[in-house]
Amino acid sequence: MNHKLIATLRLIFLLGSVLFASLSLAPTPSEGIKCNEFCGSVGPIACNYPCRRPE
Amino acid sequence: MKLARALSLAFLAALFLYAGIDKAFHYGGFVKALGGYVVVPDGAERFFALPVILAELMVGVGLLLRPWRASAALAGAVLLAAFTVALAINQKVAPGAECGCWFTVTLGKATPSHIGQNLVLLGLALSVWLDERKGHDPAASLQEGGL
Numbered sequence: 001m002n003h004k005l006i007a008t009l010r011l012i013f014l015l016g017s018v019l020f021a022s023l024s025l026a027p028t029p030s031e032g033i034k035c036n037e038f039c040g041s042v043g044p045i046a047c048n049y050p051c052r053r054p055e
Numbered sequence: 056m057k058l059a060r061a062l063s064l065a066f067l068a069a070l071f072l073y074a075g076i077d078k079a080f081h082y083g084g085f086v087k088a089l090g091g092y093v094v095v096p097d098g099a100e101r102f103f104a105l106p107v108i109l110a111e112l113m114v115g116v117g118l119l120l121r122p123w124r125a126s127a128a129l130a131g132a133v134l135l136a137a138f139t140v141a142l143a144i145n146q147k148v149a150p151g152a153e154c155g156c157w158f159t160v161t162l163g164k165a166t167p168s169h170i171g172q173n174l175v176l177l178g179l180a181l182s183v184w185l186d187e188r189k190g191h192d193p194a195a196s197l198q199e200g201g202l
Contacts, residue, residue, distance in 0.1 A: 006185050011059045013179035017066060020172035 063183055064118055070176070071131060072115030078108045091152040094141045110134055118183075128184035132177055139173040146170065 078085040082104065089100035089107070114134060117127025142165050145152050154165035 003186075006182055007056045007059065010063050010179065010182035010186065011056075013175055013182055014059060014063045014066060016175040017070075017172075017179050020168070020175055021070075023168065023172075 060186065063179060064124070067128070067131060067176075067180060067183060068115050068118035070115075071111045071118065075108050075111035075115060078104075078111070082108075088154070091145070091149070092141050093144050093148045093152075107134075125184055125187035128180050128187055132180035132184055135173055135177040135180055139170055139177060142170050142173060 085108070086100050086104045089095055089104055090097075092100075095103055110130065111134065114127050114131040117123035117130070120127075142154070145165055146167065150165075152165055154169050
């Protein structure tokens with residue numbers, strides 16, 4: 001395959017990946033996530049964000 | 056272009072290493088998240104968890120080592136394709152299941168955007184593989200300048 005085509009595709013995919021990564025790291029609503037079930041084994045980081053440990 | 060190549064490799068390697076290390080440190084939670092996937096038979100999640108983590112770590116390390124780079128990129132693409140299929144099936148059969156993507160950072164529901172994200176990453180891994188596979192050709196390597 002053409003080297004320039006591969007390089008261009010790679011650049012497009014790289015920019016897309018960075019964009020998606022930024023979007024998925026942005027705060028999201030926590031509704032519906034079963035924090036009680038998850039937090040027991042996942043630990044405090046996951047419990048605090050995006051879902052919160054019940055008071 | 057050389058910078059884009061280096062950034063692509065670094066991004067993919069960091070992504071796989073982070074994903075593997077994060078899951079290893081939160082193993083129990085990852086097993087639970089894996090259990091939420093329709094394609095994983097009931098009770099089999101504990102047998103899939105360790106191979107998935109090891110595969111991610113090996114891909115991450117392999118991308119950093121020149122002789123392993125092409126194979127690691129291809130293995131990464133295969134992993135991403137498998138994750139994408141699993142996510143897509145979950146989205147169809149059990150929408151609202153936990154994703155387990157970016158594990159402890161954004162523990163949340165799987166959404167169509169996660170599938171899109173995986174497809175873009177799959178494209179990146181494939182383009183790195185195509186480039187690295189060609190990199191074994193000395194003339195092409197000289198032209199590119201190597202990494």
